Amino acid sequence: MKKIVITRKINPTMIQKLEKDFRVVLWDEAEKPMPRDRFLEETADAHGVLTMLSDKVDEEMLSNARNLKVVANLAVGYDNIDLESAKQHNVIITNTPDVLTETTAELAFTLMLTAARRVLEANRQLMAGEWSGWSPYHMAGTDIFGKTVGIFGMGSIGAAFARRLSGFRTKVLYHNRSQSELGETLGAEYVSFEDLLSASDFVLCAAPLTDETKHRFDKEAFQRMKDSAFFINIGRGAHVVEADLARAVETGQIRGAALDVFENEPIGKDHPFVNMDNMTLLPHIGSASVDTRNNMMNLCVNNIMEVLNGGNPITPVK
Template sequence: MKKIVITRNINPDIIAKLRKDFEVAVWEEDQKPMPRGKFLEETKDAHAVLTMLSDKIDEEFLANAPDLKIVANLAVGFDNIDLEAAHRHEVVITNTPDVLTETTAELAFTMMLVSARKVLEANKELMAGEWSGWSPYHMAGTDVFGKTVGIFGMGSIGAAFARRLSGFKSNILYHNRSESEAANALGAKLVSFEELLRESDFVLCAAPLTEETKHKFDREAFEQMKESAHFINIGRGAHVVEDDLAEAIKSGKIAGAALDVFENEPIGADHPFIGLDNMTLLPHIGSASVATRNNMMNLCVNNIMEVLNGGTPITPVK
């Protein structure tokens, strides 16, 4: 019987689909990744692995699992995977595009509004019993309606975010490797990275992580932004030089930031962002609705079953 390893505790009803025909080993933790040693030991005789972004798929892992046919990554991104090594070992890599697009765009829009209107700061003050009464400029933030919003990375999530801006009569700018028909249909304008930074009141990073986009948002980038601007990141943490962003917030170079991703996750109490005003920090919950996570899990399972039964993967990473 072929063996499948699942590196995090997922919906048992979805696991049950696999257990009908395969041996399934599950790391029964919700938040803690499978330790590397355990991961290598458990997968050495595996035919398929359902992985998380926290699982490193590299030459060591692939060489250690000679029977492996597929790695199904529970994410759109796959920067945890050495694709060249996977190709050498003839292992299929799949991801979960499309099924989480709307949910992630929805959270990004929420983060923009929360950052603009100082929602977390106001809630913190109220919950601490420190609200002393109404005053004209108390917790006064900025409007989103009618503002210029720049989107770095106009893929499916960027386009879904842009659609949500239509009701806010936003001026939409975007920077992408190529022109986007979906963005153009919304009246968005393709601009240089520098113009995006210079003109936008809100900058959303929704790009995939590549060598070209890694640490793209550094001191120089933040210095080009308006002092009234807000930065939102739902792409990858490594798009940002985190010390530079912390300094931009502390110095008032930009007005605020909202982040759902960090370069090294999870972050602890000693992280430079912790304790800073004007920062909205979330624990990587971009696609975290029950329906979407179940759809992602089902897509991973369906990819695995297709490959192990001799079929074609549904969402291969090419």
């Protein structure tokens, strides 16, 4: 019987679906990743693996997994996977596009609204018993209606975010490596990266992490932004030079930031961003709705079953 390794606790119905035809080994600690040594040990004779972003599928792992045919990554992104090594070892890599698009766009919109209206800061003040009463500028935030929003990465998630802006009568700018049909359909204007930064009141990073986009948001980038602007990141933490962002927010170079991702996750209470009033921070929950996570898991399971039963992957990474 072929062996499948699942590196984090998932919906039991998905496991039952696999157990009809395969031997399943599950790491059942929901909040902690499978230790690297255990990951290498269990995948050594595995035929399929269901991985998370915290699992490094690299040359060491792939050369050690002599029976491996398919890795199903529970994410759209796959920067945790060495695609070239996977190709050399004839291992199919799949991801979970489309099923999490709308949910992640909703979270991005939530971050923007929360940061603009100082929601977390106001809540902390109230819960601490520090609210002394109404005054004209008490917790006065920033309007989104009628502003300019720049999107770095007009893929499916960026486009879903842009659609949500229509009711706010915003001007939407975007930057990709090239012009996007999605952007044009939505009436968004394609501009240079520099113009996106300088013209936008809100800058959303929704791009995949590549060598070109890594640390793209650095000291120079934040210097180009308006001092009234907000930076929002739902892409990957490594898009940002975090020390530069902390400095930009602390000095008032930009108004604030709202982040769901960080370069080294998880972050702790000693991270420079924590306890900054003009930072809105979430623990990487972009696609974290029950429906979406179940759909992602189901797609991963179906990809594994298709490949190991001799069929074609549903959502291969090409």
